[in-house]
Amino acid sequence: MSYLAWLAVLSLAAVIAERLRPARRGQRVLRPELHTDLVYVLFNGHVWAVLTGGITGACALWTRSALDAVGLLPARGILDGVPFAAQLVAFLVASDFLQWCVHRLLHRVPFLWAFHKVHHSARAMDWAVNFRFHWMELVVYRSLLYVPLLWLGGDGAPLFAVAVFATAWGHLNHANVALDLGPLAYVFNSPRMHLWHHDASSEGGVAKNFGIVLSAWDWIFRTAYWPRERAPERIGYPDDQEMPSGALRQELFPLTRVPRAEHHSP
Ligand SMILES: [Zn+2]
Numbered sequence: 001m002s003y004l005a006w007l008a009v010l011s012l013a014a015v016i017a018e019r020l021r022p023a024r025r026g027q028r029v030l031r032p033e034l035h036t037d038l039v040y041v042l043f044n045g046h047v048w049a050v051l052t053g054g055i056t057g058a059c060a061l062w063t064r065s066a067l068d069a070v071g072l073l074p075a076r077g078i079l080d081g082v083p084f085a086a087q088l089v090a091f092l093v094a095s096d097f098l099q100w101c102v103h104r105l106l107h108r109v110p111f112l113w114a115f116h117k118v119h120h121s122a123r124a125m126d127w128a129v130n131f132r133f134h135w136m137e138l139v140v141y142r143s144l145l146y147v148p149l150l151w152l153g154g155d156g157a158p159l160f161a162v163a164v165f166a167t168a169w170g171h172l173n174h175a176n177v178a179l180d181l182g183p184l185a186y187v188f189n190s191p192r193m194h195l196w197h198h199d200a201s202s203e204g205g206v207a208k209n210f211g212i213v214l215s216a217w218d219w220i221f222r223t224a225y226w227p228r229e230r231a232p233e234r235i236g237y238p239d240d241q242e243m244p245s246g247a248l249r250q251e252l253f254p255l256t257r258v259p260r261a262e263h264h265s266p
C-alpha cells in the first residue's frame, strides 16, 4: 500500500474516531479553516514529494558522494542484517528523538520559528492540523535526519512502517478524541498533552511538549508540561492574528517576513 493510500485510510479512521469519542463535544466537524488544512494534508502528504522527488534524489546522491569523499560513508549500516522488529523499534526511537531535537530548534531559532508558526496558527485542533505546516519544515526535517538515518542503514520496509506509524500518531495527537493513556502517557504522546504544546500562553514556559510519537523525551529532558485537570484556554501563539488565511498566503507569509532577533516563540 502506498503512503498516499495509508494517509487516506488513517485520515478516515481519525474522522470516525472523532465522531465516536470527541474530547470537545462543542467543536464542529466542519470547523473554520478545515478546507485550508485539507489542502495542507494533500500538499504536504503527497504533492510535495511528487514535485520534489527529482531534486531530493539528487541531493541524497550528492550527500552520499560527499560523505564517501571524506571517508564518512560506512560500508555497512548499524542496522544492516538486523531482524525486522528490531529495526522497527530502532528506527522509531532514533527518528523520534531526532525529530524531537529538530522540533525544539523550530521553536528556538527565529528563522525556523517563522516557518513553524504556520503549524501553531491553528485555532482549533483536529486530525487535519497534523499536516498544517510550511513546506520548509519538510526540507529542514529531511535534511537533518538524512545523514543519521544513512548511518543507521537497515531496510526500507521498517523505515516506511515507522513513517506510517508516525503519521497515525501525529493524527491522533491533534485529533479531537478523548483518550487516556494512563501510565503509558510517560512514554507516548497524546491529544491532551499535545494540546498544551499549542497553548497560546506562556504558562509552564513559552515552549513545552515537543514530542512527536514519544513523550518520553519531554519527561526525560524536563520540557513536559501537562496540568491534567484542564485544557489550555486558547491555542495558537501570541501574535497569531498576523497569520493570513488560506494555504497559499500562509506558504508565502514567512518568506516575506524577516524574523526579529528578539522574537520569542511560544
Ligand atoms: Zn511546535
Ligand SMILES: [Zn+2]
Pocket: 119, 129, 130, 174, 194, 197, 198
Ligand atoms: Zn501540533
